[in-house]
Amino acid sequence: xxFNAPRGTSDILPGDQPLWDHVHRTxxxxxxxxxxxxxxxxxxxxxxxxxxGVGDETDIVQKEMYSFEDHGGDSITLRPEGTAAVCRAYxxxxxxxxxxxxxxxxxAPMFRYERPQAGRFRQFHQFGIEAIGDPSPQVDVEVIExxxxxxxxxxxxxxxxxxxSIGDASDRPRYVKDLKAYYEKHIDSLPKVARDRLxxxxxxxxxxxxxxxxxxxxxxxxxxxxxxxxxxxxWEEFLGLLDGLKLVYPDLNxxxxxxxxxxxxxxxxxxxxxxxxxxxxxxxxxAGGRYDGLMEKLGGPxxxxxxxxxxxxxxxxxxxxxxxxxxxxxxxxxxxxHLGEAAQARAAQLAAALRLEGLSVVNAxxxxxxxxxxxxANQASARFALIIGEREIERGVAALxxxxxxxxxxxxxxxxxxxAAVSGPASTS
RNA sequence: GUGGGCGUAGUGUAGUGGUUAACACGUCAGGUUGUGGCCCUGAAGAUCGAGGGUUCGAUCCCCUCCGCUCACCCCA
Numbered sequence: 395x396x397f398n399a400p401r402g403t404s405d406i407l408p409g410d411q412p413l414w415d416h417v418h419r420t421x422x423x424x425x426x427x428x429x430x431x432x433x434x435x436x437x438x439x440x441x442x443x444x445x446x447g448v449g450d451e452t453d454i455v456q457k458e459m460y461s462f463e464d465h466g467g468d469s470i471t472l473r474p475e476g477t478a479a480v481c482r483a484y485x486x487x488x489x490x491x492x493x494x495x496x497x498x499x500x501x502a503p504m505f506r507y508e509r510p511q512a513g514r515f516r517q518f519h520q521f522g523i524e525a526i527g528d529p530s531p532q533v534d535v536e537v538i539e540x541x542x543x544x545x546x547x548x549x550x551x552x553x554x555x556x557x558x559s560i561g562d563a564s565d566r567p568r569y570v571k572d573l574k575a576y577y578e579k580h581i582d583s584l585p586k587v588a589r590d591r592l593x594x595x596x597x598x599x600x601x602x603x604x605x606x607x608x609x610x611x612x613x614x615x616x617x618x619x620x621x622x623x624x625x626x627x628x629w630e631e632f633l634g635l636l637d638g639l640k641l642v643y644p645d646l647n648x649x650x651x652x653x654x655x656x657x658x659x660x661x662x663x664x665x666x667x668x669x670x671x672x673x674x675x676x677x678x679x680x681a682g683g684r685y686d687g688l689m690e691k692l693g694g695p696x697x698x699x700x701x702x703x704x705x706x707x708x709x710x711x712x713x714x715x716x717x718x719x720x721x722x723x724x725x726x727x728x729x730x731x732h733l734g735e736a737a738q739a740r741a742a743q744l745a746a747a748l749r750l751e752g753l754s755v756v757n758a759x760x761x762x763x764x765x766x767x768x769x770x771a772n773q774a775s776a777r778f779a780l781i782i783g784e785r786e787i788e789r790g791v792a793a794l795x796x797x798x799x800x801x802x803x804x805x806x807x808x809x810x811x812x813x814a815a816v817s818g819p820a821s822t823s
Numbered sequence: 824g825u826g827g828g829c830g831u832a833g834u835g836u837a838g839u840g841g842u843u844a845a846c847a848c849g850u851c852a853g854g855u856u857g858u859g860g861c862c863c864u865g866a867a868g869a870u871c872g873a874g875g876g877u878u879c880g881a882u883c884c885c886c887u888c889c890g891c892u893c894a895c896c897c898c899a
Contacts, residue, residue, distance in 0.1 A: 705899030772859040
């Protein structure tokens with residue numbers, strides 16, 4: 395085999411498309427229902443945007459970006475996530491002059507240089523939404539409702555929501571200080587990998603998987619206990635609204651998890667995550683939170699924002715595991731079956747005319763026996779075979795045969811008549 | 824970056840230190856004269872991941888590399 399798709403990438407073949415269509419359509423439908431407008435930003439951005447937005451210290455920026463210098467000498471990076479670019483667009487186009495909050499969604503490929511594994515790829519796809527310009531907890535709940543609704547509308551069940559508040563610059567330093575002190579006290583019982591984390595990203599010790607860490611995390615200081623007065627009020631109000639949402643969505647089961655932290659630097663206050671019950675491996679389906687400080691980091695005025703991103707490959711993985719029924723591929727209306735050169739030409743012409751009538755039509759491969767052509771029509775799952783031979787042409791007719799076992803009929807050799815026959819009451823598909 | 828598993832036709836698999844590497848599905852063709860699905864027959868399709876070594880001889884044993892995959896890490 396001369397070439398393979400690059401590591402961590404994959405072809406989405408026609409057979410996979412119904413699944414992807416289902417996800418795309420559901421995403422779009424939910425987004426529209428909440429009045430979010432689609433935004434498409436470039437596949438690549440100035441490297442600096444991500445360094446500033448996502449955070450210099452994050453793994454994403456440090457070792458996972460596809461960066462390169464273009465011919466003009468600028469450093470360019472294939473986007474590893476969506477939020478920074480959307481915020482850039484918000485600032486660049488003066489969207490603060492629009493009614494706030496500005497509601498946006500995207501559905502786009504992202505790129506991260508990682509070792510691929512189940513549910514993790516180098517090119518992957520995210521459906522994400524951002525509500526920018528409104529600090530109210532009302533928006534926090536709106537965003538969570540969307541995420542929940544999206545996952546449920548996909549047909550997934552047994553999912554759970556976890557929420558937390560990780561404060562912001564006004565209270566985080568105090569919290570981190572105490573958290574570090576706590577872990578340093580117990581440093582002897584920490585596995586080696588966890589000790590590295592203590593320096594690099596102390597918050598991440600909380601969601602570590604090692605059993606020792608989990609025990610320690612249980613009794614670790616909680617960010618909720620360190621919230622500033624304002625952030626605490628935001629949190630309480632958020633919880634109240636969330637309970638209101640629960641009256642509408644009785645199946646919305648959420649837990650407050652003080653060990654929930656996020657890996658990107660820009661998150662503040664409310665954070666959340668949706669995952670399947672049989673969580674294994676790359677379990678997070680959808681995650682997000684507030685990023686009230688991000689706009690300033692990007693050089694804009696203080697502007698609150700909140701959003702989420704959902705990994706489409708992971709959602710599809712779960713849709714398949716749960717055997718959620720999805721709509722099938724589009725139906726082919728007609729395959730023309732033709733005998734002889736004159737008939738072949740006539741069939742091709744008729745097929746063109748039938749397409750103008752709005753039908754989907756293909757000609758059976760030329761030069762094959764009638765039997766082979768019929769077999770082709772059958773394998774193509776066509777609804778009808780339209781059979782044209784010398785005899786038919788002489789008489790100005792064609793034979794129209796339903797391939798579901800129905801009775802074959804004769805129709806005039808005219809697109810409009812055939813279209814009428816094909817979409818007549820006889821057809822039930 | 825670290826560790827485990829695996830690499831045989833398009834796909835899924837079987838197999839053996841020694842003449843033509845097997846099976847299923849798929850593809851194409853045929854089963855007479857212009858009609859699919861089932862059935863039957865046939866054909867095409869594999870340098871047995873690559874390179875090196877052991878051996879009289881390697882798809883099979885050993886080494887290296889490459890690829891895929893799963894997990895860690897990290898995250899959607």
